[in-house]
Amino acid sequence: xxxxxxxxxxxxxxxxxxxxxxxxxxxxxxxxxxxxxxxxxxxxxxxxxxxxxxxxxxxxxxxxxxxxxxxxxxxxxxxxxxxxxxxxxxxxxxxxxxxxxxxxxxxxxxxxxxxxxxxxxxxxxxxxxxxxxxxxxxxxxxxxxxxxxxxxxxxxxxxxxxxxxxxxxxxxxxxxxxxxxxxxxxxxxxxxxxxxxxxxxxxxxxxxxxxxxxxxxxxxxxxxxxxxxxxxxxxxxxxx
Amino acid sequence: xxxxxxxxxxxxxxxxxxxxxxxxxxxxxxxxxxxxxxxxxxxxxxxxxxxxxxxxxxxxxxxxxxxxxxxxxxxxxxxxxxxxxxxxxxxxxxxxxxxxxxxxxxxxxxxxxxxxxxxxxxxxxxxxxxxxxxxxxxxxxxxxxxxxxxxxxxxxxxxxxxxxxxxxxxxxxxxxxxxxxxxxxxxxxxxxxxxxxxxxxxxxxxxxxxxxxxxxxxxxxxxxxxxxxxxxxxxxxxxxxxxxxxxxxxxxxxxxxxxxxxxxxxxxxxxxxxxxxxxxxxxxxxxxxxxxxxxxxxxxxxxxxxxxxxxxxxxxxxxxxxxxxxxxxxxxxxxxxxxxxxxxxxxxxxxxxxxxxxxxxxxxxxxxxxxxxxxxxxxxxxxxxxxxxxxxxxxxxxxxxxxxxxxxxxxx
Numbered sequence: 032x033x034x035x036x037x038x039x040x041x042x043x044x045x046x047x048x049x050x051x052x053x054x055x056x057x058x059x060x061x062x063x064x065x066x067x068x069x070x071x072x073x074x075x076x077x078x079x080x081x082x083x084x085x086x087x088x089x090x091x092x093x094x095x096x097x098x099x100x101x102x103x104x105x106x107x108x109x110x111x112x113x114x115x116x117x118x119x120x121x122x123x124x125x126x127x128x129x130x131x132x133x134x135x136x137x138x139x140x141x142x143x144x145x146x147x148x149x150x151x152x153x154x155x156x157x158x159x160x161x162x163x164x165x166x167x168x169x170x171x172x173x174x175x176x177x178x179x180x181x182x183x184x185x186x187x188x189x190x191x192x193x194x195x196x197x198x199x200x201x202x203x204x205x206x207x208x209x210x211x212x213x214x215x216x217x218x219x220x221x222x223x224x225x226x227x228x229x230x231x232x233x234x235x236x237x238x239x240x241x242x243x244x245x246x247x248x249x250x251x252x253x254x255x256x257x258x259x260x261x262x263x264x265x266x267x268x269x270x271x
Numbered sequence: 272x273x274x275x276x277x278x279x280x281x282x283x284x285x286x287x288x289x290x291x292x293x294x295x296x297x298x299x300x301x302x303x304x305x306x307x308x309x310x311x312x313x314x315x316x317x318x319x320x321x322x323x324x325x326x327x328x329x330x331x332x333x334x335x336x337x338x339x340x341x342x343x344x345x346x347x348x349x350x351x352x353x354x355x356x357x358x359x360x361x362x363x364x365x366x367x368x369x370x371x372x373x374x375x376x377x378x379x380x381x382x383x384x385x386x387x388x389x390x391x392x393x394x395x396x397x398x399x400x401x402x403x404x405x406x407x408x409x410x411x412x413x414x415x416x417x418x419x420x421x422x423x424x425x426x427x428x429x430x431x432x433x434x435x436x437x438x439x440x441x442x443x444x445x446x447x448x449x450x451x452x453x454x455x456x457x458x459x460x461x462x463x464x465x466x467x468x469x470x471x472x473x474x475x476x477x478x479x480x481x482x483x484x485x486x487x488x489x490x491x492x493x494x495x496x497x498x499x500x501x502x503x504x505x506x507x508x509x510x511x512x513x514x515x516x517x518x519x520x521x522x523x524x525x526x527x528x529x530x531x532x533x534x535x536x537x538x539x540x541x542x543x544x545x546x547x548x549x550x551x552x553x554x555x556x557x558x559x560x561x562x563x564x565x566x567x568x569x570x571x572x573x574x575x576x577x578x579x580x581x582x583x584x585x586x587x588x589x590x591x592x593x594x595x596x597x598x599x600x601x602x603x604x605x606x607x608x609x610x611x612x613x614x615x616x617x618x619x620x621x622x623x624x625x626x627x628x629x630x631x632x633x634x635x636x637x638x639x640x641x642x643x644x645x646x647x648x649x650x651x652x653x654x655x656x657x658x659x660x661x662x663x664x665x666x667x668x669x670x671x672x673x674x675x676x677x678x679x680x681x682x683x
Contacts, residue, residue: 081677087677094567107596107597110596119592125591129283138589138592139593141273142592142594142595142598143593186592206384
């Protein structure tokens with residue numbers, strides 16, 4: 032099992048001001064799955080994603096990643112997991128405007144101790160895969176929103192991660208660019224990548240195979256998507 | 272964290288905010304520049320003084336009126352006139368026939384207008400005994416120096432320095448001309464060869480008359496300015512000093528050395544006295560440069576703290592994609608050191624340039640000023656600039672590494 036969490040809890044604050052954001056969550060995610068974590072704001076979906084992606088530690092319960100209990104890992108061990116096992120796609124892209132597109136994509140490889148030559152090779156390869164090899168030396172500030180998110184996807188892929196975390200990846204995009212991003216994610220999933228998507232939009236969430244629905248820190252529903260959305264506004268194109 | 276990436280980041284940071292970077296670097300630049308200039312000028316001044324003493328002769332012993340610390344400046348340096356040293360003191364020393372004393376010259380000094388035709392420059396005149404030529408190894412270019420007989424008979428004769436000759440007579444031959452000093456007419460009987468050098472005193476800019484003439488006719492005094500003794504070999508200097516002290520105490524009826532009304536120094540101890548003063552000045556200026564470095568360091572720290580704040584999101588991203596806290600610390604530390612090191616290099620370049628400029632100006636003014644840059648001062652500049660970066664960079668770097676990636680990513 033890739034991910035297995037058991038009765039996961041997360042509290043913020045202390046004493047009387049304590050807030051229980053996650054109140055006991057359990058599920059498994061297999062390698063190659065495309066899962067949406069859905070819920071309104073305040074449901075705890077972001078906190079859950081932070082824990083799953085090694086950015087934060089749970090205050091209770093267990094988290095097995097590749098069958099290893101990691102809830103007691105040190106900060107440096109978590110950093111190592113982030114470097115080798117996950118790729119991030121953020122709502123606000125989080126590209127460095129002082130560096131060009133190629134350098135942005137190479138950023139994670141600095142911390143995975145990849146050789147210089149290999150960095151350039153891989154960055155170019157993944158920029159090609161998201162169709163941006165002609166924008167390599169552009170400043171990210173001069174790209175459209177859709178292009179920015181595709182740069183971020185390339186950046187998420189360069190270390191061959193086990194899981195790609197996408198946190199509201201279409202939130203800052205127009206619908207056309209949004210579909211394009213979802214299409215890339217679905218294609219990556221078809222190639223075998225595990226994808227965990229966090230969103231509050233039902234339509235976006237339905238691009239996944241499975242939706243975990245959160246409310247007030249608890250799972251209210253966890254099941255397969257009955258009518259899956261594909262990378263056009265409907266399902267027709269793929270079915271053709 | 273790799274080094275290249277950190278350097279590239281620092282480079283970007285400096286370029287993306289040129290004005291701010293420059294102002295930040297200024298404190299370090301000035302501090303390092305100060306260190307280089309102070310060390311260089313100090314070394315040049317020392318060598319100038321050393322040359323001065325060497326040109327004077329390292330086997331000279333000087334006798335000054337009034338008691339003073341042999342390593343400190345003489346009382347006359349502060350304008351105190353002491354009248355305890357007399358002509359007969361010099362005569363007594365000579366009469367005792369110390370085999371190590373080759374010769375002895377007595378001096379008085381004054382400044383007055385010298386008139387010839389329509390020229391009337393103000394010139395320093397020295398009243399000396401006829402032994403001056405031998406004691407100071409002076410050379411005559413034209414004419415002759417005056418004799419002991421002329422001294423004893425208050426002869427109104429004058430031997431002039433090469434520059435004074437040019438000032439008063441231009442291209443004309445001074446020999447045989449007459450100049451007027453304080454209503455007295457003096458015959459010019461000789462001109463010195465150009466000697467060069469000379470910081471405090473320069474023979475080229477002075478005129479020389481018999482000491483007794485100067486005492487009675489021009490100054491109206493019966494005491495001496497100072498006495499110089501030429502010793503046969505440098506190793507006998509201490510011997511001669513002890514001898515002179517004994518003679519003078521005897522002559523002045525002094526039992527206790529604490530009551531001395533004179534002081535005897537060698538040119539070496541004079542050098543030491545001057546070195547002490549230049550060292551003190553150097554120390555003081557270095558302290559000021561140090562303060563500039565300290566202030567510059569705090570400036571850098573301030574800017575780096577602001578930078579960490581501005582780059583919160585970047586730090587969050589770096590952590591999210593796998594940077595360890597130690598790698599973030601190292602990155603910001605390298606960036607700070609890079610800035611201070613670049614500042615240090617600029618400071619060194621500027622410092623060398625200014626030292627060179629001073630040397631060029633001093634040389635055009637006629638001083639035998641050497642342009643000296645020691646490698647250790649450049650090494651020190653590099654070392655200190657890196658050190659300032661490490662010391663003042665550590666707090667901002669630690670602050671950056673403590674940022675929580677989740678909050679940092681949310682930061683707007």
